[in-house]
Amino acid sequence: MATEVKLPRLGQGMESGTIVRWLKTEGDAVSKGEPLYELDTDKVTQEVEADSDGVLLKIVISDGEVDVGTTVGIIGAQDEDVSALLADAQGGNGDAPAAAASEAPTAEDATPPQAEQQPAPPPSDTESQAEPSDTESQAEPSAPSEATEAPPARAEGERVKASPLARRIARERGVDLSLISGTGPEGRVIAEDVEKAAVQPAAPSAPAAAPEFEVVELTSTRKTIARRLTEAWQAPVFQLTVTADATELVATRERMVELMRESDTKPTVSDVLTRLVASALVRHPPVNANFVDGKLHRFSAANVGLAVAAPAGLVVPVIRDADRKSVQQIAADRADIVSRARDGKLALVDLEGGTFTISNLGMYGIEQFIAVLNPPQVAILAVGSIEDRPTAIDGEFAIVPTMAMTLTCDHRAIDGSEGAEFLRGVKAYVESPALAL
């Protein structure tokens, strides 16, 4: 009996992936677990393994972007007639995403493993992803089967639901539907949503002066960034800024470097900061949280995401349990994930489960900036450069290295005072790292 190879959902937020190439050709024998094709998801490129034994009878989709749940190939016995299955698959492919969407895992799925109320969480199901506001009536029916079914069976992507009219307007005005959150039934994007989103200037009546431009297709990572950050933009946020004296921070880091063995990765200021922030996080639970479907998930451990500029776009690999790791360990972890991020070799597990994010642009000389929230996390810290600046100390000017830190908070989850307390804590640790121990 032939089976369809369907594009699996490899992470919580994954809706589609791009098949880069097949590692097998039609007619090849494959065994379960053997790599079948290379898939570029919105986060990583990875090899997808066969989940059954047999012969790869048909490659239905050889490359390009494919929705989760779509049949991309068929594995069966040698010479098996798969025409019916193929017809089904091709007929059914159109429906698959829609069907999947209505069953899309919702609030419960997004709950990270640390959450106490999660009954039987899949091990790595904590990818930070703001779900469009699924209603309870949808979430509830899917919950019982959640508990009994194996995770892959539920691993369906969610396509953008949009009315034909909304799609047409989006097409005509060059609006990316995936960036729009719909107000129609079940989150469907309707015409009005696109109209509101399309703050496009009217097309000039004389097209003669159109400047030349290069069209750059978005990579899937770029698309995800675009979608996720647009979602983030809808959260009501506020920012808090402090400037900390970085003398001790810099000194601490230098002492550590001195004490290092040659083989060890040298810690950076950021590594130390990561450790300090992690300590502050576990002491300020309101900030170490995710906002999911109208509920707060507060975490006991600090999984700190680091914004890393990778060639395909921004990625945020996570250093787990940063509050319980040594700076040395954090440095080693960071070195590993950053290098893999730059090589495009991150695994999904590296990207999932963040409870907080640090974005540091200090190395570019940026003194201060505001970071955009990384949903469902409720806060993100933007760290500027450490510069020697004139500072008043005890009524006198002194030149000290200072560092500005701006905390962006989701006001739905965090009040100003809670954010302020956390940030004050961070500042205290930066200025006296020993307090963090």
Added chain:
Amino acid sequence: MATVEERAESGGRGVSEAMLRGFFREMLLIRRFEEKVEDRFRAGELPGFLHVAIGQEATATGVCAALAREDVIASTHRAHGHAIAKGTPVERIMAELYGKVEGCSKGYGGSMHLYDVEVGNLGANAVVGGGLPGIVGAALAFKMRGEKRVAVAFFGDGATNTGTFHESMNLAQLWTVPAIFVLENNGWAESTPASQQLPLPVEELGKRAAAYGMKLIEADGQDVEAVYLATLAAREHALAGKGPVLLHLRTHRLTGHFVGDPQVYRDKDELKEERETKDPIRLLGARLEIGEDEFSTIDGELTAEVEAAVEFAKAGTDPKPEDALKYVYA
């Protein structure tokens, strides 16, 4: 089977030998036409579903000869003979069977839907019993307008078991319209013999007229002269305002239901005997003492006429496929 009484009803008119020779010629033309149709069908030249009426030529010729050109007929799926006898040239019928624009239905009808309104053929009908109610309506129109015309429905013994037969007989008699119901009783409903489809002995099927108080006229359907005279009588009855007539003609289908029918349901010896004793053309030829030479001459002419019809049809124009939509609405 034509009774003395029925002959008397013909007004004492005899049928001249010249007229009978004309009947012979037309019946043989129908026979040669249908044999050619079978032949061309087997050769794969003709599309569709074909039913020939070999053995039933006398009913077609005898009935239509008694009708005026302005009288109308509704035919059945076994239609070639009726169409020829009502006056449509064989080349136009043949062209229809080839699906050509020159066909009597311009290629829209085929063997089971031969129409020629100009000569009063309102169309052959592929639904058994389907044409009967329309004939009642045509007759009603004639009556309402005071026109001296009759409307004639051909149908078989099988059709007498359909609802339309009973409703039409009933309504026609109720309204005394000038309709003639021509029952070509060959004793077969496709492959089902009379014994399995008729509660009456096959010879007594005419009794159904009595249920509606309708005039019954019966004749031997293999005797063209009897058919002719009976039809004249029926027509006179109808035109006299006395109401419709059931014209019961016992006939014999000497072939299968359709071209290619292996007739597994039929006794081969019986069929052979029927072919020898019931062939209306052979019977009339014997009566007219048509010798071998004379027969060859006539046959040669008719065979040539049919050949010419095939040539005409083959040279005809194929309709444009998209013209399939042309006559959906008036």
Added chain:
Amino acid sequence: MPELTYREAVRDALGKALREDDSVFIMGEDIAEMGGSMAVTQGLLDEFGPTRVRNTPISEMAIVGSGIGAAIQGMRPIVEIMYEDFLTISMEQLVNQAAKHRTMSGGQISVPLTIRTQGGAGWSPGAQHAQQLEAWFVHVPGLKVVFASTPEDARGLLWSAIYDDNPTVFFEHRTLYSIKGEVSDELQPIPLGKARIHREGSDVTVVATGRLVHESLQAAEEAEKDGISVEVVDPRTLLPLDEQTIVESVKKTARCVTAHEAVTRGGFGAELAAVIQHAAFDWLDAPIERVGAAFAPLAFAPGMEQWAVPHADDVLEAIRRTVARG
């Protein structure tokens, strides 16, 4: 402008045709002395006599079939089939004969026959006297299908049906016979294949037929109170269909509800939805909603009957679904 009931409007068209044209005659069960089971043909026997106002036996095949035969001979018969449930008995004549003669003959014959019939629920007749079968006939090339919902439409459309050279099935709705409506002084023929916009609106188009036109207008009033602007369109002729008017309306409103009393499944609304989604796909901002009867033979008990067939509130709910959020 004078007012006529729907019943009087139908009668008016019949009377005028009988009066002006010798080729017109009417026949059907109980239409003469009794004046028809819905009293539509009352008085016509007295004026035109039994030759042209003909009672028939209970023989639906022969009624339609003889109408066909007379029509082919140049008459313009109008036959009445007492209930559209009984139209099923004459299906063979309608579908195989009336609809096909013209094509089968290569255009030699036309069948200018009008078949009047009526149906509809709301009076607990049970399952065999209230069906709405118009969709069956829309599926048959060669037929025309009309479903009138107002007195003015009934009169003007029936006239056009009588003088159309094609077999036309003319549906009347039992519960509409008593409604009154303004009509023009003189009968104004209404061309077949032309929809009527009963009410203009900008948010949702309701395409309704028969009784549901009135239910939809009521629903539109209610919706208006919620600020939903509803356009109500009655195709009036289901075959041929005025696709242009309907599609233009939906392009304007971007939302559509179809509404008829017939069961939803395979109903005329399905055809409308198919036409609309194809012609106005890029204009649709919500799924097309269909309103129709529950998929069951109509039950007798009044409560069950009322539940099964659609009313204004069903149309209103459907309207709301098309504009729903979240």
